[in-house]
Amino acid sequence: MRYLPLDTADRAQMLARVGVQTIDALFADIPAAQRLTTPLPLADGASEIEVERSLARLAARNVAAGSVPFFLGAGAYRHHVPATVDHLIQRSEFLTSYTPYQPEIAQGTLQVLFEFQSQVAALTGMEVANASMYDGSTACGEAMLMAHRVTRRRKAVLSGGLHPQYADVAATLGRMSDDEIIRRPLDPLAREDLAAAIDDETSCVIVQNPDFFGNLRDLAPIAAAAHAKGALLIAVFTEAVSLGAIRSPGEMGADIAVGEGQSIGNALNFGGPYVGLFAARQKHLRQMPGRLAGETVDADGRRSFVLTLSTREQHIRREKATSNICTNSGLCALAFSIHMTLLGETGLRRLANLNHAAAVDLATRLGAVKGVSVLNEAFFNEFTIRTPRDGAALIEDLAKRGIIGGLPVSRLAPGAGLDDLIVVAATEMTTAADRQAYCEALAQCLSSGATR
Amino acid sequence: MNSHGRPTRPADAEPTRHATFTGNRGLDMEEALIFETGRLDATGVDLEAPAPFSSRLGAHARREAIGLPGLTEPEAVRHYARLSRNNYSIDVGLYPLGSCTMKHNPRLNEKVARLPGFADLHPLQPVSTAQGALALIEALAEALLALTGMSAVAMSPKAGAHGELCGMMAIKAALAARGEDKTRSVVLVPDSAHGTNPATAALIGMSVRAVPADADGVVSADSVRAALAPDVGAIMLTNPNTCGLFERNIVAIAEAVHVAGAYFYCDGANFNAVMGKTRPGDLGVDAMHINLHKTFSTPHGGGGPGAGPVVFSERLARYAPAPRIVRSGDALALAEHAEDSEAFGRMSAFHGQMGMFVRAYAYILSHxxxxxxxxxxxxxxxxxxxxxxxxxxxxxxxxxxxxxxxxxxxxxxxxxxxxxxxxxxxxxxxxxxxxxxxxxxxxxxxxxxxxxxxxxxxxxxxxxxxxxxxxxxxxxxxxxxxxxxxxxxxxRRRLDETRAARQPVLRWTSPAPV
Missing domain, CATH: 3.90.1150.10 (Aspartate Aminotransferase, domain 1)
Known part of the structure; x- marks a missing residue:
């Protein structure tokens, strides 16, 4: 086996030094009746060529997003990742190091985390950010738990514009700890009155912007309403690129801002690994979950970075920790940080503008297709259309014509009465020809398909 | 000296560690922060301006500066390449971190994870366009079940601690189904447990009761029996444990736990010791997470990403969270809604750490x-x-x-x-x-x-x-x-960690003007 350096002679010598006759003597603590005496029911090892071949065969059974006109978002977005990003994150020193527990030999990772935290804080308009969470949905759940700790209340209000799977994650956490979770009905037109749902028991209100349907929302009135009742505003975003074009959560008064960072530096990867961004107000720092890199000096007085404030964390505080998180998304955070450094303020704003332009063009074209209407007034790179046909069937028809046309809302929210809605995204990766192809195919599907 | 007067032997000078002008010491280089070297108007990405169009951002458009420095591509490459050189890594040396399993990270796994059919695949594409991805997840799930002798597996947890949370939530759901989730609120945890175990129990509103280990480093069945009571819902036991020992009383412990009406969560962080030697399913385990970033070699990346699939016994299988892969005729499909079954809920958006699944599966096929x-x-x-x-x-x-x-x-x-x-x-x-x-x-x-x-x-x-x-x-x-x-x-020499904690500086701020 090419990954195992020991050979038979090595093993014999080592067993002799250890003082046992057979390797099984070292496994003597396994109860005899439970020792496995038959080979594992798995094929024998395979060569690099064979493994590559079988995985390539599996990969070929998928339709790669880049091989078709592609308009799906809903929490994961297809953006260009510069070649530099993927090269740098594969450097041995980043890829094959552990969590930086020995800072003298981990300054590379630690400085990156400090820069990442600084970038995330700037992007969200918040005061502090942590060194990453698993993804946007788990960051959202952790934000809710943090709000419970800060306010000592246990009732969360979830906006009807929150990604349904994010709401599922929060609801699961809430159910397990007997917290009260108020899920507002899905709200495609962004007309819900969240202020009315906040009372003196409310710990937090969780609002996504741009919301699941692509609407841009003004969070400032919700922040004011929450603060008036002693509750926190948790602002969620699933499309980090949007923050290059729209007002930040911090500017609108959010107390905690969480989101998905996949859009910047990370591939779609069929849903993971992604990188959760988590930022908050300084005054709530001690209640934050996750790792934090901080600045200090070494014995020679040189600026250095180290994991800090670990008295919040599970390995010190155990059952009193702010979270059980340990491993997070270090390498995805590195990819985010490198891509953000390559973009810079100027590049991020241009990228955001290109996305918005593509979406505006697509919305205009789709709105002109007979029977199709665009629901949104203000949007960034994603919006919702209503068509005369069942959305899921329509998306299947489009897929047969080689177009990934978006997300039928019914896939994530069956039974919500929104079967005629499709959430559509356009990024800098979609071309005018793609958008034209989509509109033509959609028109054909609508004229040939059964109407309601 | 050679014939051009160039010295070819080192001079016999006294080696002193004098300060250098740059602060660098040969290949050991200091590197500034991007916030010190970057500029708001510099960028390493060429992006065209779009043709003029009417914005639909309305009053939501950002007006303030963000404060994000940019570097051109050569500057960025140098910044990160230089930073990387200050890290130790498994590629350059033995990395003996106990309970972290820092093994070789095969590059084949990196290559196949980047195949466009896996990396450039959206989690919400029609499942008809992602059959290969679902087949891979199912094949990996089957391999994990074969290795562990368990009945079902939840693939979505994103790391070990997330897997613990998933396993304990399934246990709580099983207790709830018996009407005992309120009365059985205690989890037995040995003192030697990783900190994530008690933190996980607390997250789902359970309290921890410590179980002592014997002088020989393992937990005895008698200690567990002494701690078991009608208020105990589960035990969390790491096996092999964090002292590097196989819990040799584990079968008797499992029996005692089950007789008392509780469930057995096993922390599988150290599964690398026992593949093909014993199966948790035969030991009486009800739920166990597997760290793909330990046992199955997915790179640790300086702190993740990981992946923590959880295997379940027959007793808990039905409570495994959404999503699940199901067969639909010849095709594979996703059951994405917990409400349609006894699934306890959902751990995260989408279907788990696909990029890690590809790597782990390649590792399993290779071995x-x-x-x-x-x-x-x-x-x-x-x-x-x-x-x-x-x-x-x-x-x-x-x-x-x-x-x-x-x-x-x-x-x-x-x-x-x-x-x-x-x-x-x-x-x-x-x-x-x-x-x-x-x-x-x-x-x-x-x-x-x-x-x-x-x-x-x-x-x-x-x-x-x-x-x-x-x-x-x-x-x-x-x-x-x-x-x-x-x-x-x-x-670096040793760091002042006290200063870092007492005067936290967690982000760059512009120095005050002099």
Missing amino acids: GGDGLKQASEDAVLAANYIRVSLADLMSAPFGDRPCMHEALFDDRWLKDSGLTTLDFAKAMIDEGYHPMTVYFPLVVHGAMLIEPTESESKASLDLFIMALRDLAMKAVSGERERFLAAPIHAP
Whole structure:
């Protein structure tokens, strides 16, 4: 086996030094009746060529997003990742190091985390950010738990514009700890009155912007309403690129801002690994979950970075920790940080503008297709259309014509009465020809398909 | 001198460590923050401006500056390449962090994970366009079930602690189904447990009752029986445990737990020791997470991403969270809604760490059943080889008992030296080694937990042993300075961690104008 350096002679010598006759003597603590005496029911090892071949065969059974006109978002977005990003994150020193527990030999990772935290804080308009969470949905759940700790209340209000799977994650956490979770009905037109749902028991209100349907929302009135009742505003975003074009959560008064960072530096990867961004107000720092890199000096007085404030964390505080998180998304955070450094303020704003332009063009074209209407007034790179046909069937028809046309809302929210809605995204990766192809195919599907 | 007057031999000068103008020392380079070198108007990405169009951002458009510095591409490459050089990594040396399983990360796995059919695939594409991805997840799930002898697996948890949470939520759901989730609110956790175990129990509103280990480092069935009561819902036990020992009473413990009406959660962080040697399903385990970033070699990336699939016994299988892969005729489909079954809910958006699944599956195919068993045997052999090779110099808390995949020492042997475990660990850095896990597990004073994994050659192990023996002899013979000053050959000397915590500086801020 090419990954195992020991050979038979090595093993014999080592067993002799250890003082046992057979390797099984070292496994003597396994109860005899439970020792496995038959080979594992798995094929024998395979060569690099064979493994590559079988995985390539599996990969070929998928339709790669880049091989078709592609308009799906809903929490994961297809953006260009510069070649530099993927090269740098594969450097041995980043890829094959552990969590930086020995800072003298981990300054590379630690400085990156400090820069990442600084970038995330700037992007969200918040005061502090942590060194990453698993993804946007788990960051959202952790934000809710943090709000419970800060306010000592246990009732969360979830906006009807929150990604349904994010709401599922929060609801699961809430159910397990007997917290009260108020899920507002899905709200495609962004007309819900969240202020009315906040009372003196409310710990937090969780609002996504741009919301699941692509609407841009003004969070400032919700922040004011929450603060008036002693509750926190948790602002969620699933499309980090949007923050290059729209007002930040911090500017609108959010107390905690969480989101998905996949859009910047990370591939779609069929849903993971992604990188959760988590930022908050300084005054709530001690209640934050996750790792934090901080600045200090070494014995020679040189600026250095180290994991800090670990008295919040599970390995010190155990059952009193702010979270059980340990491993997070270090390498995805590195990819985010490198891509953000390559973009810079100027590049991020241009990228955001290109996305918005593509979406505006697509919305205009789709709105002109007979029977199709665009629901949104203000949007960034994603919006919702209503068509005369069942959305899921329509998306299947489009897929047969080689177009990934978006997300039928019914896939994530069956039974919500929104079967005629499709959430559509356009990024800098979609071309005018793609958008034209989509509109033509959609028109054909609508004229040939059964109407309601 | 050669004929052009160029010196070809080093001069016989006195070596002094003089300061340099740049602060660099040869290949050891200082690197500023991007916030100090970057500019708001610099960018390393060429993006065209779009044709003029009417914005639909309305009043939501950002008006304020963000404050994000940019670098051109050559500057960015240099920044990150230089930073990377200040990191230790498994690619450059033995990385004996106990309970972290820092094994070789095959690059084949990186290559296949980047195939467009996996990497450029959206989680919400029509499932008809992602059949290969679902087939891979199912194949990996089947391999994990074969290795563990369990009934079902939840693939969505994103790391070990997330897997613990998933397993404990399933247990809580099972208790709720019996109407006992309110009355059975206690989780038994041994003192040697990783901190995530009690933190996880607390997250779902359960309280922790400690179970002592015996003097030989393992938990006895009697201790568990003594702690079991009608208010106990579960036990969380790590096996092999964090002292590197197989919990040899595990079958009796599982029986006692089950008789008492509770469930058995096993922390599978150390599964690398027992592949092909025993199966958790045969030991009476009800739920166990598997760290793909440990046992199955997905790179740790300086702190993740990981993946923590959870295997379940028949008793808990029905409560496994959404999503699940289901068969629909000849095709595979996703059951994405917990409400449609007894699933306890959802752990995260989408379907889990697909990028890690591809890598882990490639690792399993490469090894095969025979290779995985050999990997476990080699890992255990290497740990024991280190254990016996250091036993005469360093003190082991549990005597001569064979260990599993990691060898545990304490600090009794340093008692008269005036040195601590930390001093010894930092001196290892000067020898070119990443230190072992130190001060964990908490049950052993000044713990040093060494996990070499199966990836080291005998020559590598021998050099490591000789280096540690040399250091140990120096420590006990009174060479204190070398240890107290260590490390001196690393990019940094010891850090002021107190200052970092007392005056936290967690982000860059523009220095005040002078």
